[in-house]
Amino acid sequence: MPLYIAKRLAIGVGTIWAAFTLTFLLVHSTDNSPGAVRLGMGATPEEVEVENERLGWNRPLLTQYADDLGKMVRLDFGQSLINRGDVRDQLSDRLPVTASISVLATLLAGIVGTALGVVAAVRGRGTAKAVNAFSGFSLSIPSFWLGVVLVYFFAIRLDLLPATGYSRFSEGVGSWLQSLALPVITLAIGGAAVVARMAASGMREALAREYITTLRAIGTPEWRIRYIHALRAASLPVVGALGVQFIVLFGGSVIIENLFALPGIGQAALFGATGNDFPILIGVVVMSTAVVVITNLVLDLLTAVLDPKLRTR
Amino acid sequence: MSSIRQAKHQRIPAFLRSWGGVFGAGWLIFMFLASITARWWRPYDVAEQDLIARLQGPSSEYWLGTDAVGRDLFSRVFTAGALPLQASAVMVLVAFGIGLPLILIAAERGGRVEEAIGRFAETIMSLPSTVILLAAIGAIGNRIYPVMMIFGLLVSAALYRILIGVAKSSRQHLYIDAARVDGMGSIRVNLAHVLPSMARPIAVQAAIVYAIGLLIINGLAFLGFGPGEPQPSWGFMIKDASDNIFNSPWMMVPPGVALSLTVMAANALADALAGPLGIPEYTPPKRRRTISASPAQQSEGTDNLALSVRDLSVVVEGGPTLVSGISFDLRQGEVMGLVGESGCGKTMTARSLLGLLPAGVEVSSGSIIWQGRQIAGLPERDAIKIRGREIAMISQEPMVALDPLFSVKSQLTRPLRRFRGVGRREARRIALELLRQVGIVDAERVLRCYPHQLSGGMAQRVAIALALTGSPKLLIADEPTTALDVTVQAEILSLLRALVAETGMSVLLVSHDLGVVADICDRIAVMYSGQVVEAGTVAEVLEDPYHPYTMALLGANPHVADDAPEPERLAAISGSVPPPGNWPEGCRFADRCQFAASECSVAFEPEPAHVDGMSLCIRTGELRRTGAQWAPEHRGAELAVESEAP
Ligand code: SF4
Numbered sequence: 021m022p023l024y025i026a027k028r029l030a031i032g033v034g035t036i037w038a039a040f041t042l043t044f045l046l047v048h049s050t051d052n053s054p055g056a057v058r059l060g061m062g063a064t065p066e067e068v069e070v071e072n073e074r075l076g077w078n079r080p081l082l083t084q085y086a087d088d089l090g091k092m093v094r095l096d097f098g099q100s101l102i103n104r105g106d107v108r109d110q111l112s113d114r115l116p117v118t119a120s121i122s123v124l125a126t127l128l129a130g131i132v133g134t135a136l137g138v139v140a141a142v143r144g145r146g147t148a149k150a151v152n153a154f155s156g157f158s159l160s161i162p163s164f165w166l167g168v169v170l171v172y173f174f175a176i177r178l179d180l181l182p183a184t185g186y187s188r189f190s191e192g193v194g195s196w197l198q199s200l201a202l203p204v205i206t207l208a209i210g211g212a213a214v215v216a217r218m219a220a221s222g223m224r225e226a227l228a229r230e231y232i233t234t235l236r237a238i239g240t241p242e243w244r245i246r247y248i249h250a251l252r253a254a255s256l257p258v259v260g261a262l263g264v265q266f267i268v269l270f271g272g273s274v275i276i277e278n279l280f281a282l283p284g285i286g287q288a289a290l291f292g293a294t295g296n297d298f299p300i301l302i303g304v305v306v307m308s309t310a311v312v313v314i315t316n317l318v319l320d321l322l323t324a325v326l327d328p329k330l331r332t333r
Numbered sequence: 334m335s336s337i338r339q340a341k342h343q344r345i346p347a348f349l350r351s352w353g354g355v356f357g358a359g360w361l362i363f364m365f366l367a368s369i370t371a372r373w374w375r376p377y378d379v380a381e382q383d384l385i386a387r388l389q390g391p392s393s394e395y396w397l398g399t400d401a402v403g404r405d406l407f408s409r410v411f412t413a414g415a416l417p418l419q420a421s422a423v424m425v426l427v428a429f430g431i432g433l434p435l436i437l438i439a440a441e442r443g444g445r446v447e448e449a450i451g452r453f454a455e456t457i458m459s460l461p462s463t464v465i466l467l468a469a470i471g472a473i474g475n476r477i478y479p480v481m482m483i484f485g486l487l488v489s490a491a492l493y494r495i496l497i498g499v500a501k502s503s504r505q506h507l508y509i510d511a512a513r514v515d516g517m518g519s520i521r522v523n524l525a526h527v528l529p530s531m532a533r534p535i536a537v538q539a540a541i542v543y544a545i546g547l548l549i550i551n552g553l554a555f556l557g558f559g560p561g562e563p564q565p566s567w568g569f570m571i572k573d574a575s576d577n578i579f580n581s582p583w584m585m586v587p588p589g590v591a592l593s594l595t596v597m598a599a600n601a602l603a604d605a606l607a608g609p610l611g612i613p614e615y616t617p618p619k620r621r622r623t624i625s626a627s628p629a630q631q632s633e634g635t636d637n638l639a640l641s642v643r644d645l646s647v648v649v650e651g652g653p654t655l656v657s658g659i660s661f662d663l664r665q666g667e668v669m670g671l672v673g674e675s676g677c678g679k680t681m682t683a684r685s686l687l688g689l690l691p692a693g694v695e696v697s698s699g700s701i702i703w704q705g706r707q708i709a710g711l712p713e714r715d716a717i718k719i720r721g722r723e724i725a726m727i728s729q730e731p732m733v734a735l736d737p738l739f740s741v742k743s744q745l746t747r748p749l750r751r752f753r754g755v756g757r758r759e760a761r762r763i764a765l766e767l768l769r770q771v772g773i774v775d776a777e778r779v780l781r782c783y784p785h786q787l788s789g790g791m792a793q794r795v796a797i798a799l800a801l802t803g804s805p806k807l808l809i810a811d812e813p814t815t816a817l818d819v820t821v822q823a824e825i826l827s828l829l830r831a832l833v834a835e836t837g838m839s840v841l842l843v844s845h846d847l848g849v850v851a852d853i854c855d856r857i858a859v860m861y862s863g864q865v866v867e868a869g870t871v872a873e874v875l876e877d878p879y880h881p882y883t884m885a886l887l888g889a890n891p892h893v894a895d896d897a898p899e900p901e902r903l904a905a906i907s908g909s910v911p912p913p914g915n916w917p918e919g920c921r922f923a924d925r926c927q928f929a930a931s932e933c934s935v936a937f938e939p940e941p942a943h944v945d946g947m948s949l950c951i952r953t954g955e956l957r958r959t960g961a962q963w964a965p966e967h968r969g970a971e972l973a974v975e976s977e978a979p
């Protein structure tokens with residue numbers, strides 16, 4: 021178990037490093053410069069040059085890389101080139117929004133998807149076909165369009181939920197959940213489709229195993245065979261799928277924050293991309309990667325709890 | 334493989350023989366052709382504004398309505414397809430261009446190289462790609478093709494993860510026919526053999542990744558990083574629709590449907606390419622149809638019979654008969670061996686006693702009288718009360734017979750609490766006792782173990798302990814030692830013998846090994862082609878066989894009486910067991926029998942044999958009178974005999 025955790029942790033750290041390096045290289049591969057971005061259209065090439073010098077942009081690439089990497093470890097991403105604010109402060113307000121959307125959506129997708137998958141696996145051919153058709157359908161609907169459709173029906177026609185805007189957790193759990201309901205449901209539907217397929221095939225595979233016959237042969241009740249033994253076996257691939265789904269849903273959240281006017285990290289990324297705000301971009305990438313890595317570590321731990329082969333190693 | 338060959342034969346690829354495949358391929362081709370030719374046939378230019386006809390629904394003038402500045406949605410939707418359809422294809426090419434060489438190298442080199450590439454792929458895979466793409470746009474600008482190439486790089490890692498297993502197994506197949514690749518260079522081997530054998534999974538993944546590419550391109554366009562106004566994109570048209578949702582909800586329909594259908598087409602194509610999953614369909618036991626078997630025949634002397642099986646037939650629903658007219662008796666405390674080659678119906682017979690036949694297989698006639706009660710074709714809710722409590726079973730492969738996710742303790746105490754109505758503590762105590770009873774010395778430690786920590790012999794002991802939790806009166810042991818080492822086999826057999834002596838239960842031992850049967854059984858029933866061909870006490874049958882099949886089994890096996898078990902005691906008899914559904918009229922052994930004569934090809938009744946046994950051979954009397962002997966055959970010619978038929 022400690023070895024397994026150490027291995028996962030190492031890969032997590034590697035991922036954050038890769039994210040940083042990739043973005044660093046992207047930012048430095050352009051002919052744009054932070055000086056030009058910071059001073060805006062009106063600046064002369066000379067002024068831009070002075071500003072770049074001041075920002076240390078003209079130093080050797082490796083020096084800058086080592087310097088930025090060192091700062092990144094201390095979570096110091098510098099200042100925004102546009103609004104001059106501290107990047108870490110700006111992002112740490114936004115991160116919880118995106119993280120809550122994607123965590124809630126992943127949970128919802130996990131629960132609904134598993135339920136659908138189990139039903140598909142144990143309820144015979146007809147149900148299986150229906151669930152499969154539903155997931156094939158949901159997989160193909162882009163979340164940013166589904167979001168518009170849901171807003172139209174639930175916020176405009178039925179007036180059940182707020183269409184846009186964010187209410188903080190500290191302002192009350194009820195209104196927080198309400199403000200997140202539509203974005204979370206929007207994202208979770210596609211995730212549920214993936215999980216449902218995974219859970220269905222996992223259940224079917226588990227129920228065809230020899231040990232199920234052993235359990236039958238000692239008169240184990242059918243519910244216990246299905247929902248304790250087979251479901252536990254199926255939960256391993258499902259948890260594995262949730263790790264990937266979290267990354268996908270995090271990306272989806274970045275896109276649909278725009279639709280629901282949520283002050284998340286996706287909006288910051290959008291402004292950063294539009295305005296070539298390099299420090300914001302690096303900060304967004306590194307912090308998003310950190311969230312993804314931490315979530316996946318939690319899921320790895322869960323896998324270890326579920327799978328004695330990992331736990332007892 | 335067969336489907337591919339078949340497909341060539343019929344000149345229609347297999348994936349186009351499903352609705353999904355036809356829709357997927359058809360829609361993608363249609364959309365691609367329509368969008369790249371749109372400029373020549375669209376009714377309006379994409380930038381042409383009609384400020385009087387703004388935010389309109391469908392009309393004869395504007396077939397799909399207009400947007401906020403009065404542009405024709407029909408023209409725009411069809412024009413918008415070209416860019417994502419092409420850019421996503423480029424992304425797929427980049428992804429495979431990077432991914433496939435890495436996969437092939439890792440599969441070829443293995444070891445360190447594979448591990449390093451695997452680590453790298455896993456790292457890249459956990460990156461939040463949407464955020465990275467936004468950062469890329471921020472850095473290099475809104476340039477769709479380069480951005481999608483970066484996405485292709487990220488996707489290649491996921492491809493690696495999914496396809497490396499396929500590549501490795503296809504290489505393993507290559508080792509088997511190494512002759513074909515002998516003397517070929519590594520690149521040629523990969524191009525000529527490894528890649529073609531991976532064609533189907535590669536095609537499936539390409540279609541899936543293509544769909545993801547379409548979603549990403551339009552997601553970015555939704556955020557404003559598309560081709561730029563006035564050039565249309567589905568993503569930005571959806572964004573536009575969401576801004577006008579109060580005034581004209583219709584606007585969201587054309588771009589949304591176009592994008593969804595296109596993504597759906599790619600996914601449907603992937604499903605069609607993948608073909609049906611090879612996972613067996615699960616049938617809940619309750620849904621299994623039970624044919625009411627003939628009523629119990631009380632007339633026979635069932636005094637101390639624990640089990641009496643009469644004329645039992647087991648069939649595949651709507652298919653062939655697997656077992657027909659089986660009859661045998663088992664007394665309390667008696668051990669009976671059911672022997673025969675694989676595929677002769679031993680396991681089906683044994684499982685029908687528990688009502689645990691595979692889905693689609695059922696008892697069609699006959700009776701199973703257990704303790705005076707008819708239990709053939711019992712409904713599930715009654716059958717479940719017998720299992721474990723009265724009749725239990727241990728199976729062939731101890732290593733897969735226990736649930737790998739549960740500890741021995743939990744697997745033993747659960748049924749103990751159910752069967753004996755005891756609490757946690759007491760269940761634990763009994764579990765320890767049972768483990769000691771099956772000869773496990775360090776029971777405390779084994780109790781804490783998970784199945785993967787047990788050796789095969791240990792796992793079989795635990796499985797036996799599990800079968801004993803309900804104190805059954807009959808234990809069905811289906812090849813209990815076949816999967817074990819020779820020394821462990823002997824231990825398990827002596828354990829079974831000891832348990833019979835201690836508990837007084839009966840055992841039905843299913844085996845293809847005459848040595849094992851000779852070792853611990855009192856009575857024996859020899860099965861061939863779904864019938865019992867000879868029955869009697871072990872001493873009688875093995876020392877003085879009546880039926881030619883039994884003679885054949887023994888004939889090539891002079892050492893049957895030997896105490897040390899051998900893995901292969903069953904003789905090789907030339908020819909093979911006729912498959913179910915292909916049984917001849919008359920004697921089913923006829924085409925392998927040295928004594929076959931013309932009278933053998935008509936149906937006949939079993940002859941009495943031994944003291945109270947039988948022999949299903951019309952020439953029994955004649956053969957005994959002439960003292961016929963089975964002539965030994967060459968061994969080793971028929972090794973295929975042991976491949977287990979389903
Ligand atoms: S009936 Fe004929 S063919 Fe069959 S076992 Fe007897 S002698 Fe051989």
